[in-house]
Amino acid sequence: DQQVKQNSPSLSVQEGRISILNCDYTNSMFDYFLWYKKYPAEGPTFLISISSIKDKNEDGRFTVFLNKSAKHLSLHIVPSQPGDSAVYFCAARAAGNKLTFGGGTRVLVKP
């Protein structure tokens, strides 16, 4: 039973354009959501997060949107850069700081 799903396994976007990554969840007890970025042969690195009491959080080129009623969050990267090419994982936290991860979306930014 996948509680966190990233339905798009891959995404290709032109440099300078917007990348939109989506994530759906089923557990209404999740109260905190995070996005991680992973390069090959490295561990995931934290990118941006959002509390369930907010609907938007912005950090530079990265914005995360949360729609609690739809149990959906998205990550926007504007403008996309070639260095953004990586696998992006969304994660959700319930009590106890356990994170449940989605399956990841591979982003390719073409120059």
Add this chain to the structure above:
Amino acid sequence: DARVTQTPRHKVTEMGQEVTMRCQPILGHNTVFWYRQTMMQGLELLAYFRNRAPLDDSGMPKDRFSAEMPDATLATLKIQPSEPRDSAVYFCASGLNGQGAETQYFGPGTRLLVL
């Protein structure tokens, strides 16, 4: 530049052998997580420690896997005996619980291949 370290980075072993993976969390962090990444399952949580005490190991096959924290600077994950289906990348992450929702910082992973 504080970071989580993991050893070994790569391990090739034969079925039935014992495998030990080590993790040094970031100094001062009090939570440690072990994850496994496979193509089929993505990132799945195996075990979780807070202040060196195991809080949750429900994601770990109990018959062959064991996780310990002998001290605050070392976490270990052992597989005995190893099987080919254990082949995966194993990540350790650490965080600081008690400051609201913590961010977990991941190590580079141990890539395990069991033949």
